[in-house]
Amino acid sequence: DTGVSQDPRHKITKRGQNVTFRCDPISEHNRLYWYRQTLGQGPEFLTYFQNEAQLEKSRLLSDRFSAERPKGSFSTLEIQRTEQGDSAMYLCASSKRQGAETQYFGPGTRLLVL
Amino acid sequence: KNEVEQSPQNLTAQEGEFITINCSYSVGISALHWLQQHPGGGIVSLFMLSSGKKKHGRLIATINIQEKHSSLHITASHPRDSAVYICAAPRGAQKLVFGQGTRLTINP
Numbered sequence: 001d002t003g004v005s006q007d008p009r010h011k012i013t014k015r016g017q018n019v020t021f022r023c024d025p026i027s028e029h030n031r032l033y034w035y036r037q038t039l040g041q042g043p044e045f046l047t048y049f050q051n052e053a054q055l056e057k058s059r060l061l062s063d064r065f066s067a068e069r070p071k072g073s074f075s076t077l078e079i080q081r082t083e084q085g086d087s088a089m090y091l092c093a094s095s096k097r098q099g100a101e102t103q104y105f106g107p108g109t110r111l112l113v114l
Numbered sequence: 115k116n117e118v119e120q121s122p123q124n125l126t127a128q129e130g131e132f133i134t135i136n137c138s139y140s141v142g143i144s145a146l147h148w149l150q151q152h153p154g155g156g157i158v159s160l161f162m163l164s165s166g167k168k169k170h171g172r173l174i175a176t177i178n179i180q181e182k183h184s185s186l187h188i189t190a191s192h193p194r195d196s197a198v199y200i201c202a203a204p205r206g207a208q209k210l211v212f213g214q215g216t217r218l219t220i221n222p
Binding site: 044048056104 | 118147149154155156157158159162200202205208209210211212213214215
């Protein structure tokens with residue numbers, strides 16, 4: 001399967017714990033995006049990378065959130081000191097280049113903070 | 115007001131009916147995306163269009179750039195079409211701004 005993959009698919013954690021999610025984009029795609037989707041809503045942009053450079057971060061990405069893409073391939077999204085409001089589906093997408101390119105989405109990581 | 119608005123939010127129809135989902139956007143864009151999300155979360159890109167009309171099987175997407183409006187149509191709907199349909203516009207040519215989604219249920 002050469003699509004976008006995410007790991008884990010589901011994560012249940014207690015408030016205050018740190019969690020880390022991984023996204024593996026399609027191999028030739030140099031753009032990688034993170035989105036968050038809460039129940040009943042459309043996804044919201046969090047951040048995106050062009051190769052290893054993080055080019056934009058949303059206001060939604062508080063200082064408890066950090067994302068990396070160290071070698072321009074896979075990316076990680078870490079949430080420190082999780083809060084119940086962080087419970088959501090975290091979606092990763094990748095695309096070949098800038099402009100109106102089709103973004104290919106991964107299956108998402110569903111986070112539940114108790 | 116959201117930059118991307120969809121209607122209706124929920125739609126229930128009988129198998130075989132013709133379905134229309136509408137999307138209006140307030141920002142200038144070069145293209146609009148239609149996405150499908152099944153229970154469990156996975157999102158599939160259906161169309162990306164910048165003008166006119168595109169067709170794939172029983173799905174048809176149209177866009178009017180001047181009126182900033184797009185529609186997604188499903189002909190001969192089937193229960194397997196039940197999903198959330200989301201339109202999204204690229205903002206600043208990078209990130210997508212999403213509508214809130216239309217939950218479609220097709221009853222047999």
